[in-house]
Amino acid sequence: MSRKVLITGATGLIGSEIVRQCHAAGIAVNYLTTSREKIENTENYKGFYWNPQKGEIDFQAFDGATAIINLVGATISERWTKKYKKIILESRLESINLLRDTLLKIDHNIVHFISASGISIYPNSKTKLYTEENEEVDDTFLGEVVVAWEAAAAQFKNMGMEVSKVRTGVVLAKNDGALPKLVKPIKLGVGAPLGSGEQWISWIHLEDIAGIYLFLLTNQLEGKYNAVAPNPVQNKKMTKMIASKLDSPLWMPNIPDFAIKLLLGEMSVLVLEGQLVSSQKVEKLGYPFKYYNLENALQDLL
Incomplete structure (x- = not known):
């Protein structure tokens, strides 16, 4: 088990x-x-x-570490202009590539690479339950981002x-x-379901997403993992x-698709x-979810 990550x-x-x-858990952390x-x-x-855009990195960051957890990526919840879409993709790939290039150059003890990924790789569906075995890829911009992100992580193999890969x-x-x-519009009294309201939200509590990373790290588990709570x-x-x-x-009717598309543009898929x-x-594999149902997650967070 890793004593420094x-x-x-x-x-x-x-x-x-x-x-x-x-x-x-008694694990020391170096961070970039x-x-x-x-x-x-x-x-x-x-x-x-470090500065992934310029290819700058302090080699001492790797001292004593036996695993890397890679979470870097620009937020997807800013308006997707052509320029910003490029930032979303490049922020993920440049950082992973700099880590790879550095590890090829230096002496290190890294044996495990754990990278963030997203469930947005799976196509939009109201009926299909996706597992890690599903090969279909969503034809949206986010689907494309996740494919490139996972391919960059696979190089460490x-x-x-x-x-x-933590989806x-x-x-x-x-x-x-x-x-x-x-919460904000609901508190203001203007909350309403979005679009049809039937789209699934595969959610996870912050403590459980971090818990899954720790679980994969301490058990040195490889492969793809959906990091979602058991009850979407x-x-x-x-x-x-x-x-x-x-x-x-809640007194307002559902907010129609066209209004959301008008407001958010392409990122309305989110x-x-x-x-x-x-x-x-x-x-x-034995990960014990702390927040199994939305009821107890909201009880904790609100």
Whole structure:
């Protein structure tokens, strides 16, 4: 089991929770950051500078680490202009390629590469349950991004490492990510299901997504893993459950597809489409979900 891990994206939403859980499990963390202001240096948490765009990286970041958790990637929830789509894709590939090129150059002890990925690789469907065995790929921009991202991660296999790809669902957290965006209109009394409301949301609580990374790390498991809770819900059900928790009545009709497309453009697929995704693989291997149902996740977060 790894006693020190190198994390990219350690100061982000998921990264910060993984760091917290690593420390609780006695695992030290080295992390790479593009911001010199975010460099800390304590016994079990050491920061190192890198700039993937310029190909700059501090080799000392790899000292003592036996695994890498790679979380870097520009947010997909900013408007997808042609320029920004390029940033979404390149931010993921440049960072992975710099890690690969560096490891080919230096002496290191890395045996396990764990990379973030997304369930948006699966096509939009209201009826099909997707497992890691499904080969179909969504024909949207996000499908294309995930394919390129996973292919870049797969290169580490050729370097003799175990490779894990964590296909992340909709992460629910108190102050960041999708949940505050869903809560805000409901609190203001203007909440409503989006589009048909029948699109699936394969969600996961922040503590469980970080828990899955730690589970893969400590058990050195390779392969593709859906990081979603066991009980996905449809958009209309999630909206109703949030409203009921907040004691805020829903009185508006569903917000029509065309209005959302007008507002969000191509990125409207993020809210109008969804996938029903299975968590059985990671459950069968023994990962104990802390938040199994949306009910207890919302109880914790709201």
